[in-house]
Amino acid sequence: MFVNDCLNVNEKGHLTIGGCDTLELAKEFGTPLYVMDEDTIRNTCKSYVNSIKTHYDGKGLPMYASKALSCKALVQLADSENMGLDVVSGGEIYTAMKANFPPEKIQFHGNNKTEAELRMALDYNIGKIIVDNLYELELLNKIANEKNKVVKISMRIKPGIDAHTHNFIMTGQIDSKFGFALETGEAMAAVKESLKLSNVDLTELHCHIGSQIFDIDPFVKAAEVMMDFIGQIKRETGHLVTELNLGGGYGIKYTENDNPVPYDNYMAAVSKAVKAKAAENDIPVPFIYMEPGRSVVGEAGITLYTVGGRKEIPNIRTYVSVDGGMTDNIRYALYESEYTVVNAGKADQEPNEKVTVAGKCCESGDLIQKDAPVADVQVGDTLAVLSTGAYNYSMASNYNRNPRPAIVMVKDGKARLIVKRESYDDLVANDLDL
Numbered sequence: 001m002f003v004n005d006c007l008n009v010n011e012k013g014h015l016t017i018g019g020c021d022t023l024e025l026a027k028e029f030g031t032p033l034y035v036m037d038e039d040t041i042r043n044t045c046k047s048y049v050n051s052i053k054t055h056y057d058g059k060g061l062p063m064y065a066s067k068a069l070s071c072k073a074l075v076q077l078a079d080s081e082n083m084g085l086d087v088v089s090g091g092e093i094y095t096a097m098k099a100n101f102p103p104e105k106i107q108f109h110g111n112n113k114t115e116a117e118l119r120m121a122l123d124y125n126i127g128k129i130i131v132d133n134l135y136e137l138e139l140l141n142k143i144a145n146e147k148n149k150v151v152k153i154s155m156r157i158k159p160g161i162d163a164h165t166h167n168f169i170m171t172g173q174i175d176s177k178f179g180f181a182l183e184t185g186e187a188m189a190a191v192k193e194s195l196k197l198s199n200v201d202l203t204e205l206h207c208h209i210g211s212q213i214f215d216i217d218p219f220v221k222a223a224e225v226m227m228d229f230i231g232q233i234k235r236e237t238g239h240l241v242t243e244l245n246l247g248g249g250y251g252i253k254y255t256e257n258d259n260p261v262p263y264d265n266y267m268a269a270v271s272k273a274v275k276a277k278a279a280e281n282d283i284p285v286p287f288i289y290m291e292p293g294r295s296v297v298g299e300a301g302i303t304l305y306t307v308g309g310r311k312e313i314p315n316i317r318t319y320v321s322v323d324g325g326m327t328d329n330i331r332y333a334l335y336e337s338e339y340t341v342v343n344a345g346k347a348d349q350e351p352n353e354k355v356t357v358a359g360k361c362c363e364s365g366d367l368i369q370k371d372a373p374v375a376d377v378q379v380g381d382t383l384a385v386l387s388t389g390a391y392n393y394s395m396a397s398n399y400n401r402n403p404r405p406a407i408v409m410v411k412d413g414k415a416r417l418i419v420k421r422e423s424y425d426d427l428v429a430n431d432l433d434l
C-alpha cells in the first residue's frame, strides 16, 4: 500500500510504523518527530551481509555510511548486524567511539580531512584512511611517522563513471572534488608515490560513483575499471592491492516512481564481474567492501509534523504549513527531492487534493514538497513524510533557532527515544554573554 514496507494502516485509519500508531507517537513525543523502524534497518543490513555470503563466498564487508544518519544507536545497530562503518569527519569518528564501535572496522573518508582529524583517526586506530589527494598522502605519512605507525590506506579513484542520474555517463567525472583521476594518469602517479612512503601501506582502492542509483550497469562497469587498474598496478609496480571498495549509492523508494533493484542483484552481477576481471588480469580475487548509506536507513524513517495553517491561493496552489521544514529536511530546498506525503490520521483514504507542504522558516524556499497529493488536510492534522531516514537528521540545522527534533526507534509496537529533542537551553549552551 505504501512505498515503505514498515508502514500500515490500523482499524482507526491511522498510519502505523513498526506497529505503532503515528498519531499516538506524535502525541507522546511531540512533533516534528523522526521515527525509525528497527526491523527495516536490520533486514537491510542482513540482506547486504547475506548477499556477500551468497555471491562472494563471504569475502567482503558491507559498511554503513554513517553520514546518512549518525547517532550512537544507529552505529551500535550497524555493529550488531556485523557491518563495518564509514565516517567522514572527526565528529562521526567520535560518535562511533562513544558507541564502542570496533575501530578496525571503520574507514575514514573525506576530500579535506584536517590534520587534527587525521591525528585523531590514528590515535583511535581507525582501520583505514581513504586518501583523497597527494597533500593528504604526504601529511598522513608524516603524522604516522611521528607516531611510529604504519597506516593502512586506500585511495579514492575517479573511475570515469558518473551515475548521479538514472543513466550513467563515462565522461565528465574528472571534474569532481573527490579523488584521483584514472584517465589523466594522476591515480597511477599517486599509487607510485605512496609505494615510496614508509608509513603508509596501500592495501585497497576505492570508488563511489554517485547516489540514488537504480541501474546495475554502472556498478559493474566501475568494478571492471577498478579491477583493470589493480591489474595495471601489479604489472607496472609489482605491488598487489588486495582489497576493493565499491562505495555506496544504491537507490531507494521515495515515491511510486522509484524502482530500486534488490541488493542481491547488484552483488550477483558485481561479483561475477570482479571474478572475471581477476582471472583476466591474473590477480587474486580481492576482498570487497560496499558502503550503503541511504539504502540502510532511508526507507526505514518517516517524519511526523503537525499542520498549523492552510492558505489557499486561488488558481495557484494551497499551502499547508507544518511545525518543521528545511531545518529537519533540507532535501527539497537543495535538490527539489520528491517525497510521498500522507495525512497520518486519514491513511485509509485516497488523496483528494494537492497541497504544498511549507516549513516554518523565514525563507520562501522552505518547502518540504510542492503539490503533493494527500487526503483532505485540516489544521491540527498530523502529516507523515515518508522515506526521510537518510540525509534528513544528519543535515538538520538550527536555522531560526529551531531545536532539532527527537528520533524515536520503533519495533513490535513499542517506541523508544534514541535521540532526544533539543531544548532551548541546548540552543544557547555555547553562547557567551557580551
Ligand SMILES: *Cc1c(COP(=O)(O)O)cnc(C)c1O
Binding pocket: 065, 067, 068, 086, 109, 208, 210, 211, 212, 247, 248, 249, 250, 291, 292, 293, 294, 295
Ligand atoms: C555518501 C557516500 C556513501 C553512501 O552513499 P549512499 O548513496 O548514501 O549509499 C558511500 N561512500 C562514500 C565515499 C560516500 O561519499
